[in-house]
Amino acid sequence: xxxLSIKGLGKRFGNFVAVDKLDLEVERGEFVSLLGPSGxxxxxxxxxxxGFVEPTHGTISVGGRDITSLRAEKRGMGVxxxxxxxxxxxxxxxxxxxxxxxxxxxxxxxxxxxxxxxSLVRLEGLSHRYPRELSGGQRQRVxxxxxxxxxxxxxxxxxxxxxxxxxxxxxxxxxxxAIQRHLNITTVLVTHDQVEAMTMSDRIAVMYGGRIVxxxxxxxxxxxxxxxxxxxxxxxxxxxxxxxxxxxxxxxGRVQVGALTLETAPHSLKGEVHVYIRxxxxxxxxxxxxxxxxxxxxxxxxxxxxxxxxETTLGLLRVSAANQDPVTVNEGDNITLSWNSRxxxxxxxxxxxxx
Amino acid sequence: MHRNGPLALLFxxxxxIFILAPLAIVxxxxxxxxxxxxxxxxxxxxxxxxxIFEARELMSAFWFSLKLGFAASCLAMILSIPASLAITRYxxxxxxxxxxxxxxxxxxxxxxxxxxxxxxxxxAGLTGSFFWLMVTHVIVIVPYAMRMVISAATxxxxxxxxxxxxxxxxxxxxxxxxxxxxxxxxxxxxWLLSFIQSFDELTMTVFVATPGTMTLPVAMYNHxxxxxxxxxxxxxxALILGTIVLMWIMDRVVSLEKVxxxxx
Amino acid sequence: MSSQxxxxxxxxxxxxxxxxxxxVCMLLTPLVLIGLLSLYAFDxxxxxxxxxxxxxxxxxFTDGYYLEIFTRTAVMSxxxxxxxxxxxxPETVILSRMQGRWRGVxxxxxxxxxxxxxxxxxxxxxxxxxxxxxxxxVLVGLGIIDEPIRMVFTMTGVTxxxxxxxxxxxxLSVWAAIQKLDPxxxxxxxxxxxxxxxxxxxVILPQLLPGILSGSIIVFALSASAFATPALLGGRRLKVxxxxxxxxxxxxxxxxxxxxxxxxxxxxNIIVIVGFNRWVERxxxxxxxx
Numbered sequence: 001x002x003x004l005s006i007k008g009l010g011k012r013f014g015n016f017v018a019v020d021k022l023d024l025e026v027e028r029g030e031f032v033s034l035l036g037p038s039g040x041x042x043x044x045x046x047x048x049x050x051g052f053v054e055p056t057h058g059t060i061s062v063g064g065r066d067i068t069s070l071r072a073e074k075r076g077m078g079v080x081x082x083x084x085x086x087x088x089x090x091x092x093x094x095x096x097x098x099x100x101x102x103x104x105x106x107x108x109x110x111x112x113x114x115x116x117x118x119s120l121v122r123l124e125g126l127s128h129r130y131p132r133e134l135s136g137g138q139r140q141r142v143x144x145x146x147x148x149x150x151x152x153x154x155x156x157x158x159x160x161x162x163x164x165x166x167x168x169x170x171x172x173x174x175x176x177x178a179i180q181r182h183l184n185i186t187t188v189l190v191t192h193d194q195v196e197a198m199t200m201s202d203r204i205a206v207m208y209g210g211r212i213v214x215x216x217x218x219x220x221x222x223x224x225x226x227x228x229x230x231x232x233x234x235x236x237x238x239x240x241x242x243x244x245x246x247x248x249x250x251x252x253g254r255v256q257v258g259a260l261t262l263e264t265a266p267h268s269l270k271g272e273v274h275v276y277i278r279x280x281x282x283x284x285x286x287x288x289x290x291x292x293x294x295x296x297x298x299x300x301x302x303x304x305x306x307x308x309x310x311e312t313t314l315g316l317l318r319v320s321a322a323n324q325d326p327v328t329v330n331e332g333d334n335i336t337l338s339w340n341s342r343x344x345x346x347x348x349x350x351x352x353x354x355x
Numbered sequence: 356m357h358r359n360g361p362l363a364l365l366f367x368x369x370x371x372i373f374i375l376a377p378l379a380i381v382x383x384x385x386x387x388x389x390x391x392x393x394x395x396x397x398x399x400x401x402x403x404x405x406x407i408f409e410a411r412e413l414m415s416a417f418w419f420s421l422k423l424g425f426a427a428s429c430l431a432m433i434l435s436i437p438a439s440l441a442i443t444r445y446x447x448x449x450x451x452x453x454x455x456x457x458x459x460x461x462x463x464x465x466x467x468x469x470x471x472x473x474x475x476x477x478x479a480g481l482t483g484s485f486f487w488l489m490v491t492h493v494i495v496i497v498p499y500a501m502r503m504v505i506s507a508a509t510x511x512x513x514x515x516x517x518x519x520x521x522x523x524x525x526x527x528x529x530x531x532x533x534x535x536x537x538x539x540x541x542x543x544x545x546w547l548l549s550f551i552q553s554f555d556e557l558t559m560t561v562f563v564a565t566p567g568t569m570t571l572p573v574a575m576y577n578h579x580x581x582x583x584x585x586x587x588x589x590x591x592x593a594l595i596l597g598t599i600v601l602m603w604i605m606d607r608v609v610s611l612e613k614v615x616x617x618x619x
Numbered sequence: 620m621s622s623q624x625x626x627x628x629x630x631x632x633x634x635x636x637x638x639x640x641x642x643v644c645m646l647l648t649p650l651v652l653i654g655l656l657s658l659y660a661f662d663x664x665x666x667x668x669x670x671x672x673x674x675x676x677x678x679x680f681t682d683g684y685y686l687e688i689f690t691r692t693a694v695m696s697x698x699x700x701x702x703x704x705x706x707x708x709p710e711t712v713i714l715s716r717m718q719g720r721w722r723g724v725x726x727x728x729x730x731x732x733x734x735x736x737x738x739x740x741x742x743x744x745x746x747x748x749x750x751x752x753x754x755x756x757v758l759v760g761l762g763i764i765d766e767p768i769r770m771v772f773t774m775t776g777v778t779x780x781x782x783x784x785x786x787x788x789x790x791l792s793v794w795a796a797i798q799k800l801d802p803x804x805x806x807x808x809x810x811x812x813x814x815x816x817x818x819x820x821x822v823i824l825p826q827l828l829p830g831i832l833s834g835s836i837i838v839f840a841l842s843a844s845a846f847a848t849p850a851l852l853g854g855r856r857l858k859v860x861x862x863x864x865x866x867x868x869x870x871x872x873x874x875x876x877x878x879x880x881x882x883x884x885x886x887x888n889i890i891v892i893v894g895f896n897r898w899v900e901r902x903x904x905x906x907x908x909x
Contacts, residue, residue: 052517072520073529079521085514089536098532099522150522363713367725370710374729377743377783380753384746392746394753434638441631453635456642462892463650464844466861467881470868471649474656474878494646497638548734555736558846558861562868575738579851583745591739598735612723615730616791 003028003186004049004154009058010210011044018044020210022058029184031177033197036207037233042190043158045207049188050156051075062154073102078147078185080160084139086131092118092142093127099150117149120179137168144176148183155180157189161196173199194234198222206230228347231276238282238317240275244346246355253346257314263341271352279307279320281343284327284335291338299331310337378595385592387585403589413590416574423485423570424553427492431500431549432542434493439504440534444513454505458498468495469562476563483565495559496549503548503614507541544609551601657878667874675879685863685880692859695774695849696842699781700835706782707789708831712823714790715797726794733787741851744780745771748852772854780848785841789834796830829899836895840888860884 002025009022019041026032034042047053049060051072059068067075087095093114100110118124121141131139140160147155157176161169177200180187191197197204198218206214206221206229214226225231232239242257244267253264255275264275285291294312301307306327308319319337321327329335348354359367387393388400408414435457441447442454460468472491481487515537519529535542557572564573571590579587605611657675660668679685714726732740747753748770755767770776800823808818846861853859858866860880867877 050517050521052520072517073523073525075521076523077521079518081514081518083512083514085512085518087515087518087533098519098524102523102528146518146522359713359716363709363716366709367713370706371725371728373706373783374732374786377740377747377780378732378735379743380746381739381743392749434641437634438638441634445631447628447631450631453639457638460646462840462888464861464881464884464888466844466846466864467650467653467885470864470877470881471653473868474652474874475645475649478652490641490645493641497642551734555734555738557737561846561865572736572738576847576851579738579742579745583742587742588746591736591742594736595739599731602731602734611727611731615727615733616794 002026003030003063004188005059005061006045006049007059007061009045009048009060010056011041011048011053012056017210019048019055022210022212024205024212024215026186026188028186030202031180031187031189031200033189033191033201033204034207034212035191035194035197035204035233037192040207041210042207046156046158046188046190049154050077050079076150076152078150078152078155080140080143080147080155080157082159082162084131084143084160084163086139086142086146088131091128091130092123092134095131095142096127096146096149099146103150113149117145120148120182121145136163137172140164140172144179148179148185153186155185155187157187159191162191162193169193169196176200198234206233208233225276225345225347228274228349231274231345231347236279236318236320238277238279240277240314241349242273242275242346244270244273244352246270253341253344255344255346260313262344264344264346265342267346268355269346269348269352270355272349273352274347274349276345276347277317277339277343279318280305280322282317282319282337282339284308284319284321284329285338287334287336289336289338291336294335294337296329296331296333296335299327299329310335312337381588382592382595385585385589390585392583392585392588403585404593406586407589407593410586410590412569413571413574413578413586416569416571419569420554420571423489423492424550427489427496427553428500428546428549430489431493431496432504432546435497435500435504435545436538436542439501439508443505443508457501460495461498465495465556465558466562469559472559473562482563483567485568488560488563488568491559491563492553492556495556496552499552500545500549503541503545503609504538506613507538507544511537540609544605544614547601547605547608548614551598653878654882656875657882659875659878661873661875675876676883678876679879679883688858688860688863691774691857692843695778695781695859696839698778699785699842700839702778702782703786703789703838704831704835707786707834708793708827710786711790711793711797712827715794726790729790730787732783737784737847738851740784741780741848744776744783744848745852748776748779771852772857774853774857777849777853777857780852781842781845784845784848785838788837788841789831792834792837793827793830796827800826832899833896836892836899840891843891844884844888 004024004026006022006024006026009019009024010017011019022041022045024032034045036042044053048055051067051070051074055068059066061067062075087098090098096114096117097110100113105113114127115124118127121144123138123141123145126134126138126142131142134142140163143160161172161176164172173196180200189197189200198221201218203215204218204221205212206227208227208229214221214230216224216226221230222234225234231237240257242255242262244253244255253267255262255264255273257275262275267273283291287293292312292314294310294317296308297311297316298309299306301323303323305323306321308321308327308329310317310319317337384392384394385403386399386401387395388397388402438453438457442450468491476482476484476487511534516529516533519533520526524532555572556570557576560570561573561576564570571594575587575590602611605614656667658671658673660670660672660674662668710729714722714729717725745752749755750767750769750771752770754770755764758764759767770779804822804826805818808822809815813821843859844861845859846865849857849859850862850865853862861884864877864880864884867873867880871877
């Protein structure tokens with residue numbers, strides 16, 4: 001039984017369709033991310049769940065109750081805004097106390113709850129400061145604390161970490177995930193950062209053009225993208241165009257790319273198709289090994305991995321290798337590339353059809 | 356960004372002298388001990404400042420202007436705050452038209468406004484009423500008040516109000532506990548600016564003021580039109596200094612740059 | 620709050636209602652009344668006659684007396700605008716090149732007169748420009764002239780005082796334009812080999828043109844409508860449009876005629892402000908915001 005249920009949700013602004021018949025079921029305690037580029041409708045979806053924007057059609061239910069027409073102030077959801085939206089004229093303590101005051105909590109209980117929440121986000125000792133006296137990271141924790149203090153049933157995060165620098169963001173990903181697991185709060189995160197989505201989520205909803213194009217665990221979404229968009233948006237990939245015949249489908253796939261025949265993962269398409277191979281799935285071998293010959297055009301070192309651009313008869317391929325051992329080939333060298341056929345994925349184009 | 360050369364600084368100095376000269380001369384002359392407009396070459400004297408208190412008409416005009424300015428500014432703010440929020444918080448058809456309408460007194464020559472009000476009062480029998488005179492001032496100062504409040508409201512992060520809603524505050528509570536405190540500086544600055552504009556208002560008021568509703572600028576205009584004596588300079592010197600004090604207060608509250616330029 | 624407007628279409632209208640009511644009753648109505656008044660006739664003994672006629676307008680546009688007043692006002696406004704450009708633009712540029720604190724302080728000093736009573740300012744000029752005034756004393760003392768020049772009750776005096784009143788508006792407008800400048804553009808010009816002189820005239824000044832133009836519109840319109848300064852420094856004989864209207868209303872009591880002068884001023888104002896602003900926007904939008 002899902003806890004947060006979104007059915008057929010849509011939003012239109014004049015002629016512009018921001019969100020188009022979105023369905024999403026979130027289990028209690030689950031962490032789901034809405035991941036997509038700007039303009040894909042993810043923020044609008046979140047705003048509709050929070051109650052700041054009225055849907056054009058569709059329903060939203062929490063714990064079985066239909067809240068679609070319920071006003072924002074009655075929904076009791078914890079919201080963390082992109083700009084944090086802290087009350088600048090109130091101290092940290094007063095900011096967090098605000099939601100509790102609205103619920104008529106006694107001062108004694110308020111103080112207890114505030115204390116608990118502050119230690120949850122590790123901000124003890126700062127309760128009398130004003131937002132302008134805090135660093136960006138501290139402000140973000142206050143925003144999270146303020147939303148969590150009211151013990152909401154659903155936590156909504158609107159790109160809350162986009163204003164933090166990279167290192168801080170990474171730390172916050174892990175910390176935020178730990179807090180969410182600890183409280184077992186049903187959470188929806190909106191982000192354009194795929195690493196963020198993959199780090200924190202139980203499931204990712206990849207969004208494009210107002211729709212969810214894939215709803216899956218991070219691993220599945222990455223390893224088996226269901227759409228061309230998901231393939232290129234999540235992680236890096238090499239994209240090729242090929243032709244396949246009906247007979248080439250089935251359990252062992254085959255695609256004609258240029259003059260070469262590639263063995264691929266199983267597919268059931270015919271016609272013109274897109275072929276994807278991820279850089280980390282390609283192995284580098286010596287010139288005498290079996291496989292696809294190529295010449296190293298560019299070699300880059302990126303800390304935890306090496307990135308090579310290799311010229312082959314398939315075109316320019318990107319290859320990455322973990323920095324476990326140093327990569328000894330250099331620019332201009334001839335090498336051989338190999339991969340498993342199950343890592344060669346085939347997705348339809350507008351010119352292909354299913355068999 | 357290049358530094359200013361000596362020629363530029365010379366020009367700048369001359370410009371400043373040009374700007375400050377008339378104000379300085381009024382202040383300097385007000386300290387004269389002679390009975391006519393002259394420089395206080397024989398020593399400074401406060402005689403013309405004491406004379407202010409004995410100029411009964413000017414004094415009562417002063418208090419009247421004070422009362423008028425206070426009342427008009429308060430009313431202007433009461434009208435402007437909700438209207439400014441409507442304009443900045445909502446997208447509705449007619450929004451730009453309404454905003455232009457409220458700003459229109461700035462585009463209408465004050466002479467035209469004065470004449471129009473005069474005719475209106477005459478027909479409706481409202482001449483000589485404090486209340487209706489105050490309303491004419493409200494019309495003239497609302498553009499200033501509204502500009503300040505709109506600027507403060509636009510500068511406010513809207514997500515903060517949504518945050519209040521998400522925490523369970525009703526719309527009314529959000530307004531009182533979040534929106535108003537954040538607008539406070541803009542509202543105070545708007546009030547002060549409106550007050551100054553009302554207090555100094557001459558061209559329009561000269562048409563509708565009556566002996567029973569005499570404002571200080573009109574009283575002085577009538578006075579100067581006949582003679583220029585040091586009394587008028589001391590009154591104006593006091594006004595200049597008073598305005599400077601008010602500007603200093605405004606700067607503390609809302610940053611003078613924001614008032615004069617719109618962004619501070 | 621902002622996006623639930625579908626449910627709350629009445630809210631913005633409700634909030635604007637008080638101000639709207641006051642404005643419609645107290646602004647639109649009097650303006651309509653004065654429009655109508657300008658079409659009434661006037662008789663020296665009987666006063667205002669409620670018959671509709673264009674006689675007032677005909678008189679304004681044909682009688683030499685009024686044509687002289689319009690011309691004088693227009694010429695003064697034009698000269699004031701010109702001088703404001705000539706001294707206001709350089710000053711604003713100089714201000715923008717100042718560092719930190721000085722910049723803020725001097726900008727405030729230049730703009731502060733906007734908040735000081737126009738009477739105080741004009742009074743100061745009366746004293747300065749008087750025949751026995753400071754300026755004449757200095758000029759005679761330095762031997763530049765032999766006898767004091769008469770400046771009060773002349774258009775020269777009025778113009779000087781008007782420039783003082785108006786120049787802050789020009790500075791404001793040009794300042795706003797300067798704020799929009801991208802400092803890197805100036806650097807780019809220098810890196811391409813243009814001298815500072817050339818950069819100023821070929822790169823910076825053209826970008827300031829919209830600000831200068833809109834400042835000029837404001838200065839011209841305000842000068843043409845000015846009352847206090849021309850009244851106090853021009854005296855009875857040098858009338859401008861605003862003082863002429865005042866005369867009709869409070870001396871001659873020919874209200875219909877005064878109303879028609881006021882209406883002409885209003886219409887001219889609107890045409891100048893709205894018309895020229897649109898023209899400036901249209902002409903420069905493509906260049907600067909495209």
